[in-house]
Amino acid sequence: MYKSLVRPLLFLLDPERVHHISFNLIKFSSSIGFGSIFRSLYAISDKRLEREVFGLKFKNPVGLAAGFDKNAVLYNELANFGFGFVEIGTLTPKAQPGNPKQRLFRLKADQAIINRMGFNNEGVLEAVEKLKKKHKVLIGGNIGKNKVTPNEEATKDYLICFDALFDHVDYFVVNVSSPNTPGLRALQDKEPLTALLKELKIANTKRGDKNNDNGKPILLKIAPDLTDDQLLDIIDIVNETKIDGVIATNTTISREGLQSDLIYTEEKGGLSGKPLTKRSTEVIRFLSEKSNKSFPIIGVGGIHSAEDALEKLEAGAVLIQLWTGFVYEGPALIKKINKAILEKS
Numbered sequence: 001m002y003k004s005l006v007r008p009l010l011f012l013l014d015p016e017r018v019h020h021i022s023f024n025l026i027k028f029s030s031s032i033g034f035g036s037i038f039r040s041l042y043a044i045s046d047k048r049l050e051r052e053v054f055g056l057k058f059k060n061p062v063g064l065a066a067g068f069d070k071n072a073v074l075y076n077e078l079a080n081f082g083f084g085f086v087e088i089g090t091l092t093p094k095a096q097p098g099n100p101k102q103r104l105f106r107l108k109a110d111q112a113i114i115n116r117m118g119f120n121n122e123g124v125l126e127a128v129e130k131l132k133k134k135h136k137v138l139i140g141g142n143i144g145k146n147k148v149t150p151n152e153e154a155t156k157d158y159l160i161c162f163d164a165l166f167d168h169v170d171y172f173v174v175n176v177s178s179p180n181t182p183g184l185r186a187l188q189d190k191e192p193l194t195a196l197l198k199e200l201k202i203a204n205t206k207r208g209d210k211n212n213d214n215g216k217p218i219l220l221k222i223a224p225d226l227t228d229d230q231l232l233d234i235i236d237i238v239n240e241t242k243i244d245g246v247i248a249t250n251t252t253i254s255r256e257g258l259q260s261d262l263i264y265t266e267e268k269g270g271l272s273g274k275p276l277t278k279r280s281t282e283v284i285r286f287l288s289e290k291s292n293k294s295f296p297i298i299g300v301g302g303i304h305s306a307e308d309a310l311e312k313l314e315a316g317a318v319l320i321q322l323w324t325g326f327v328y329e330g331p332a333l334i335k336k337i338n339k340a341i342l343e344k345s
Contacts, residue, residue: 002330015104015113023074030077042331043082044338048345051084053296053318054217054244056138056170060084062309062337065300065321066142066173066221070120072127079137081331082338087321088127089142090175093160095123096146099180105267107260111304112276113324115251116180116269119144124164131168141169142221144178151183151192155199162200166207172216174200174243177223177250179270185223190233193220197241217244224249224279224301231283235291245296247321248287249280273324277302281315288316304329306340313341 010018030038049060063085069075072088079086098120105114121127124143131139143161145154162172174197176187187193200218208215220243222234238246251270258265258275280301287297299317303309304325312320325333 002332007328007330011106011108014102015106016101019104026074026077030080035077035080038080038331039082042335043080044335044342046338046342048342049084049338051319054171054219055214056217058084058138058319060338061313061319061341062334063087063140063298063319063321064326065323066090066140066175067115067117068323068326071122072130072139075131075139076133076136082334083137085138085140085170085319087140087142087173088131088169089121089173090119090144090178091121091124091127091142091161091165092119092144092146093124093157093164094146095126096120103269105264105269107258107264107271107273109259109261110273110275111324111328112258112260112271112273113327114264114267114269114271116267118147118180119178124161128164128168131165138170139168140171140173140219141165142173142175144175144181145184147181151186154187154192155196158196158200159203162203163207166216170216171244172200172218173221173247174218175221175250177221179223179251179253188223188226188230188234190237194237194241197237197243201241201243219243219245219247219298221247221250222283224252224276224283225254226283228286231286232290235287235294238291238295243295245298246287247298247300248283248317249276249301252276252279254279272301273328274302274304277304277308281311284312284317285315303337304333306333306336309337310340310344 051058066087066089075086099118103116145157204215251272284299296318298319299312300321
């Protein structure tokens with residue numbers, strides 16, 4: 001029904017407008033009792049799907065990537081579609097409008113999306129207020145820096161977000177790989193990234209000591225455009241800083257092999273969807289093999305089918321996330337993936 005009826009109607013409208021319409025529809029339908037219907041249609045409860053990763057127990061390995069529920073508005077409602085975890089953000093210390101519109105482009109021929117949103121969000125404190133209600137699902141907090149913050153002061157922004165969210169999320173994701181904040185990807189270089197992650201680990205240890213635990217898992221989200229040498233640096237950084245894992249990958253700045261009209265493919269921003277499938281899997285496999293599986297990897301990028309998901313898992317991912325595939329394929333994709341995993345178990 002989604003692909004034959006709902007999607008064609010939604011795809012007639014501007015992508016960003018559709019995003020807001022979809023949010024309102026999900027919110028409203030859940031408020032009048034459709035949440036249980038969504039769960040019956042899409043959610044699968046089976047012990048064999050459970051995964052224990054970096055000390056957390058996930059109901060299933062299929063999560064929603066950051067960027068969909070930026071401001072922690074809809075995480076419980078989205079859980080009704082069967083997600084095992086939902087990642088909110090990217091959040092910054094201060095609210096910011098993001099880049100000028102139009103900033104979201106749908107490439108139908110490629111089953112892809114280009115976005116240059118620019119970390120548009122209401123600020124971390126607004127998200128905290130929304131996160132105070134009971135969670136139906138594990139929540140990841142994806143954190144970044146404000147656009148106006150220079151890179152040499154970026155650590156302060158990440159620490160502000162970390163401190164504010166600590167009591168309200170289950171794990172953290174350090175986003176230094178979005179192509180839509182000027183200069184952000186320079187923080188992926190070995191020296192500044194190591195310094196940033198060490199500061200976050202220190203803050204995590206302090207908060208953990210207060211709570212008599214180990215703090216919260218910290219993951220790093222990386223770009224698919226890194227070279228092999230840069231990926232080897234990432235492995236060294238993870239091992240040196242003792243963070244808990246990597247999310248591979250963010251969106252790409254590559255436009256190789258696209259079939260859509262130039263009017264769309266030449267737009268600036270990060271590309272997600274089907275064109276990213278192969279490269280994100282290559283990055284997962286490289287990190288897994290070269291690190292001897294020394295840290296967990298969450299695989300994301302171009303997952304539009306159960307087969308795509310299984311490839312990510314076979315390449316070395318322990319969990320996966322959807323975003324563009326969720327937009328193109330609808331919530332039935334979550335159930336298809338979980339069923340395929342059960343069939344393989």
